[in-house]
Amino acid sequence: MARSRTVVKNLVEYVPARLAASVARCFPADRNQATAEFAARCYAMCCPKRMGRASDNIMRCYPDWSAERAQRTAVASMKHLFSLALVDAIQLDRYVHPDRWWKHVDMQKAAKAVPSLQSGRPAILITGHMGNWELLGYTLSMLGVKVHALARPLDNPLLNRWLLGIREAWGMRILTKFGAAPEMQAILKRGEHLGFIADQNAGKRGVFVPFFGRLASAYKSIGLLAITQNVPIVVAAAFRTAPGVQYEVVVHETIEPEQWQDKDDPLYWLTARYTWSLEQLVRQAPEQYLWIHRRWSTRPGHELKGKPVPEGLERRIRSLDWLDESAHNAIIEQSNRESNDHARSSAAC
DSSP: OOOOOOHHHHHHHHHHHHHHHHHHTTSOHHHHHHHHHHHHHHHHHHOHHHHHHHHHHHHHHOTTSOHHHHHHHHHHHHHHHHHIIIIIHHHHHHHSSTTTGGGTEEOGGGTTTHHHHTTTOOEEEEEOSBSOHHHHHHHHHHTTOOEEEEEOOOSSHHHHHHHHHHHTTTSOEEEESTTOHHHHHHHHHTTOEEEEEOOSOOOTTSEEEEETTEEEEEOSHHHHHHHHHTOOEEEEEEEEEETTTEEEEEEEEEEOHHHHTTSSSHHHHHHHHHHHHHHHHHHHOGGGBOTTSOTTOSOOHHHHTTOOOOHHHHHHHHTOTTSOHHHHHHHHHHHHHHHHHHHHHHHHO
């Protein structure tokens, strides 16, 4: 629950943000991007702890990279994040609208999926904190695809109302996370689509699936919704291809219900599958991923207890049929190493 906020505090945050946006709209996107990159470099110098976390995450995911390359990627990731805030969020409606959207958004790698999304068959659309996650639903809605995206409302109601107006300009609807389950089911039954950002840390109650070779907590709700409503999951991303508002939409895969229906643990298989698909998209443009977030901060119970991977979890990992035996072994060995590390650190204390 958000802490109580005063009108003055809301205005102090809202007014400068609107003024900054108004000033930014006076300049072309490439000029604003240069400003965003300068601000990102300043942030990187002023926040070494967060940048260190990003570099550490990158080194874990790309162990063959040098520390210098990881640092460069972390800074590039921050430049991309600032560009999203200072270029895309402010000027998206200027460049991406019905009269000229195709000049700024390349849909060729998503062309096969669009007719299915326009057919009236419901689907769950997922992406991660990569590229421009807002652009996907925004552009699809402009093409006549009915998309409802789940998002946490901002604590400041003035900022929230302003940004909602931008996000919902062409038909996409935003659902708050609080009490949305019945509405989500109704949306799918109407033949419409739900959008999720599906790479957040789900905490202790999540299901632990491999992500870059290391177990990470993922939300159960997306898989449960797909299974109970018998709808496919479409995994996609929108990557920046040039300075300014220039993007390419990539659909990595559509996971159909028949793919998970015969599995011993359909929820685990499906959650692991779309998480793996998100990983493949991140690998296409690691400099456009949000490496500063705490994706792997919650650890599974057996690691915290210093115990080996339980038989049940090992069996589920080995059921992931797109990975070979060496990949299964590497994931299990990595988790066992983390268990041993935790046991040693606990003993030392």
